[in-house]
Amino acid sequence: MTKTLILGGGLSGLALAYNLEEKKDKDYLILEAAKKAGGLCASYTKDGFIFDYSGHLLHIANKQTLKLLQKLLGKNVLHHKRRAYVYFHGVKLPFPFQNNLYGLDDKFISECVKAALIAYKEKDIKDTQLFKNWALAQYGQAICKHFLFPYNQKLWQFDLNKMTSDWCGAFIPKTALEDIIKGAYTRRKKDFGYNANFFYPKTGGAGALADALLSKISNIKYSSKATSLDIENKTVHAGGKSYKYNKLVSTMPLTELGKITKKLPPQILKDFKALKHNSLYVLNLAVSGETKDGHWYYFAEDKYPFFRVGVQSSFSPNNAPKNTSSFYIEFAFTPAQKPNTKELEKQTIALLRELGFIEQDSKVLVAHWLKIPVAYPIYDTKYAQAQKNIIDYMKAKGIYLLGRYGAWEYSFMEKSLLDAKALAESLENL
Numbered sequence: 294m295t296k297t298l299i300l301g302g303g304l305s306g307l308a309l310a311y312n313l314e315e316k317k318d319k320d321y322l323i324l325e326a327a328k329k330a331g332g333l334c335a336s337y338t339k340d341g342f343i344f345d346y347s348g349h350l351l352h353i354a355n356k357q358t359l360k361l362l363q364k365l366l367g368k369n370v371l372h373h374k375r376r377a378y379v380y381f382h383g384v385k386l387p388f389p390f391q392n393n394l395y396g397l398d399d400k401f402i403s404e405c406v407k408a409a410l411i412a413y414k415e416k417d418i419k420d421t422q423l424f425k426n427w428a429l430a431q432y433g434q435a436i437c438k439h440f441l442f443p444y445n446q447k448l449w450q451f452d453l454n455k456m457t458s459d460w461c462g463a464f465i466p467k468t469a470l471e472d473i474i475k476g477a478y479t480r481r482k483k484d485f486g487y488n489a490n491f492f493y494p495k496t497g498g499a500g501a502l503a504d505a506l507l508s509k510i511s512n513i514k515y516s517s518k519a520t521s522l523d524i525e526n527k528t529v530h531a532g533g534k535s536y537k538y539n540k541l542v543s544t545m546p547l548t549e550l551g552k553i554t555k556k557l558p559p560q561i562l563k564d565f566k567a568l569k570h571n572s573l574y575v576l577n578l579a580v581s582g583e584t585k586d587g588h589w590y591y592f593a594e595d596k597y598p599f600f601r602v603g604v605q606s607s608f609s610p611n612n613a614p615k616n617t618s619s620f621y622i623e624f625a626f627t628p629a630q631k632p633n634t635k636e637l638e639k640q641t642i643a644l645l646r647e648l649g650f651i652e653q654d655s656k657v658l659v660a661h662w663l664k665i666p667v668a669y670p671i672y673d674t675k676y677a678q679a680q681k682n683i684i685d686y687m688k689a690k691g692i693y694l695l696g697r698y699g700a701w702e703y704s705f706m707e708k709s710l711l712d713a714k715a716l717a718e719s720l721e722n723l
C-alpha cells in the first residue's frame with residue numbers, strides 16, 4: 294500500500310513529490326507513462342539544438358515561486374523582458390494587438406477606435422459570461438472581428454459562440470478605452486498582461502526545471518501507464534502491475550482518467566463526456582543564419598496556417614549554435630483532424646522566408662514535428678459544472694486532481710508549482 298500514489302511525472306507530479314520530500318514524507322510513488330519525466334515541461338536536443346515541447350517560459354507573479362526557482366535553478370536562469378509581436382496586414386505590431394494599433398492603416402484605426410468608443414458608451418452588451426460578448430464589450434466590434442475572433446478561432450478550433458469568458462481574465466490583457474486610443478495614435482512603451490517578463494533556464498532548455506525537481510525526489514517508475522482505476526478497491530493498474538493506495542493524485546489528462554475508471558455513476562460519466570480539448574502540432578525548426586528580433590509572434594490571418602511562431606534561440610544562447618536560429622511553430626486542430634505535416638512544413642518554411650524570419654539563402658538544419666494530443670482544455674458552456682462535479686466526486690473518493698490536465702484547466706507552470714505545494718500541505722488532513 295502506498296500512502297500517496299501520483300499519476301504522471303510532469304511538472305505537477307514532480308512538484309508534489311518534491312514538496313512531500315520536503316516534509317520528510319517518503320511514502321509516495323509517481324507512476325509515469327513515458328520513459329522520462331517532465332511531461333510538457335521537458336526539452337530535447339537535436340543536432341546541437343535544444344527544443345522544448347513548444348516554448349515553455351516561466352511567468353512568475355508570486356514570491357514563493359521565485360524563491361523556489363532560485364533554489365532549484367540557482368544561477369542557471371535568465372530573466373527576459375518580453376519582446377512579443379503580432380503580425381497583421383503585413384505590419385509588425387507590439388503585443389497585445391488591441392493596445393498597439395499604431396502603424397496600421399488610418400482607416401482601419403478609425404474603424405477600431407470608433408467601435409471601441411461605441412462599446413464603451415453604449416454598454417449594451419449583457420451576459421459577458423460568454424466569450425464573444427466579453428470581448429465585444431471590452432474592445433468593440435472591429436478589434437474583435439479583425440483580430441480577436443479569427444485568432445481565437447484558429448487557436449481553440451471550437452465554436453466561439455459556445456465558449457465562456459472564464460479563462461479570459463488571466464490570459465487576455467484587459468484594456469481600458471484610454472489604452473486603445475493612446476495605442477492607436479502613438480507607439481507606446483507600456484507593457485500589458487501577465488507575461489511581460491519571464492525566466493528561462495540558461496542551459497538545458499525549459500526542461501531544466503523539471504530535471505531540477507527530479508533530482509530531489511526518489512520514487513518514480515517509468516513506462517508505467519495507468520490503464521485502470523478501481524475506486525472502490527483503491528487500486529491502479531499500470532505497466533502490468535497493481536498498486537494499492539491510500540490517497541491518489543492524478544495529473545494525467547482528466548479525459549483519460551475518465552476512460553480508465555471503473556463503475557462511474559451515470560451523471561459523472563456524462564460530465565466526463567462533456568470535457569473537450571484541442572490538439573496541437575508543433576514544428577520545431579532550426580536554420581542557418583540569424584533571425585529577426587523578438588521572442589514570439591501571433592498570427593490571426595487565414596493565410597498563415599499557424600497561430601504562433603516562437604523564437605527558441607532567443608530564450609538562451611545555449612539553445613542554438615552561433616549563426617543559427619531555431620523556432621517552434623504552433624498549429625491547432627480538433628482532436629480528430631490529421632494534418633498533412635509535409636505540406637504544412639513546406640508552406641510554413643516559405644512563409645517564414647517571406648516574412649523575413651529565415652533568410653532566402655538559409656539552410657533548414659532541423660525540422661521536427663511534435664504532437665500534443667491534449668493541449669488546451671476548452672471552456673464551453675458545459676465545462677464549469679462538469680469539471681466541478683468530477684472534482685467533487687473524485688475528492689469524496691480520496692482522489693485529488695492536480696495540474697493543467699489533471700484538474701482540466703487552462704493554466705501554466707507557476708500554478709502547477711503553487712497548487713502542488715498547497716496540496717502537499719493539505720493532503721494529510723484531507
Ligand SMILES: Cc1cc2nc3c(=O)[nH]c(=O)nc-3n(C[C@H](O)[C@H](O)[C@H](O)COP(=O)(O)OP(=O)(O)OC[C@H]3O[C@@H](n4cnc5c(N)ncnc54)[C@H](O)[C@@H]3O)c2cc1C
Binds near residue numbers: 327333349546705706
Ligand atoms: C503548447 C503549450 C505551451 C505552453 N507554454 C507554457 C509557458 O510558456 N509557460 C507556462 O507557464 N506554461 C505553459 N504551458 C502550460 C504547461 O505546460 C503546464 O501548465 C504544465 O507543464 C503542466 O504540467 P502537468 O504536470 O500538470 O502536466 P503534463 O506536463 O501534461 O504532465 C502529465 C504527465 O502525465 C503523464 N501521463 C499521461 N497519461 C498517463 C497515464 N495514463 N499514466 C501515467 N502517466 C500518464 C504524461 O506522460 C506526463 O508526463 C503550455 C502548454 C502548452 C500545451
